[in-house]
Amino acid sequence: MGAGSWGTTFAKVMADAVAEQGISVQIWARRDDAAHEINERHTNSRYLRDTKLPQNISASSDRQVVLCGADLVVLAIPSQSLRAELDGFKDLIEPDAVVLSLMKGLERGTDLRMSQVIAEVAELPENRIAVLSGPNLAMEIAREQPTASVVACTDEQTANWIAQLCSAPYFRPYTNDDVLGVELGGIVKNIIALAVGMCDGMGMGDNTKSTVITRGLAETTRLVLALGGRLDTLAGLSGLGDLVATCSSSLSRNNTAGRLLGQGLFLDEVNDRMSQTAEGIKSARAVFDLSRTHDVDMPITEAVVMVLEGMLSVENMAERLLARELKSEGELQ
């Protein structure tokens, strides 16, 4: 569900993974012309340029056509739209289908993760909800450059089943039962990538970048531990792995948005320039609110929120972070 950058790329991953088993993958596209292009030309040029999609992918703008008979429903729409969109098609999901979230955002207003929104709106039990997260820049995967990822579900059998369905020659899924840790790693790294982008945009170098990444991981870890997630998850692909990929890559939309802010553009101007979803921009406030509810110190997230909400200039961000009280590096609480 969602024919954007990652929805289409992940459809390709799955189609390549299951081609020899005679299984097909269907994409729901919002726009008729996008569905038509996928069916007729096997491309989605708006998002993936000339990448050829496998023959066992088809598309439709009719949700019923796509969801009818689907054993696995994969959601790849912007996080802040999930609740309204899902409400419109939840009754079309087959009674035993599993729902997999590819989304990396936190819902504003409720501070819920996407798996929690799915559970609430579609009223599904935990064993029918999974998430996938890792260092997965869509364009690199569309070009079949090797990467790995994590499928997380509280039910091991469900996670293993999904891992089989998306195990392609260039895509290696691991499994994990720490859904909260996997999901939050993918959410907070977008905010840290905004901060890194801002530093890049202001012309700062690699020491600064490395400091923000490392301390970004420290504050992500504090949040995940406070909420009941596991430390080892943060050391894995959906934690450190995704953080490094997103903060290092010019393909990252969050990194790019941060860089534009660092170069002096206003948020409205940045939003106008972004044709794809940069989840960190809207999730930052929700993550900060969540951290306050649980009394977790997240200074980089707080500074990013202040910049996004016009309460702090990017130039004053570093000064604010460096002037904080000195403390031991190992403090995780």
Ligand SMILES: NC(=O)c1ccc[n+]([C@@H]2O[C@H](COP(=O)([O-])OP(=O)(O)OC[C@H]3O[C@@H](n4cnc5c(N)ncnc54)[C@H](O)[C@@H]3O)[C@@H](O)[C@H]2O)c1
């Ligand atoms: N692109 C990546 O490299 C990547 C990788 C991993 C995870 N993700 C995550 O996947 C999710 C989807 O990202 P994407 O890159 O595919 O985004 P995108 O901006 O490329 O595409 C979003 C798609 O959702 C559709 N959509 C459906 N309902 C919508 C609505 N109500 N409002 C707006 N758009 C709507 C759009 O038409 C579009 O096709 C995000 O949470 C993102 O963080 C993206």
Ligand SMILES: O=P(O)(O)OC[C@H](O)CO
């Ligand atoms: O382009 P971004 O910033 O949304 O990042 C894409 C993926 O989440 C990287 O794993």
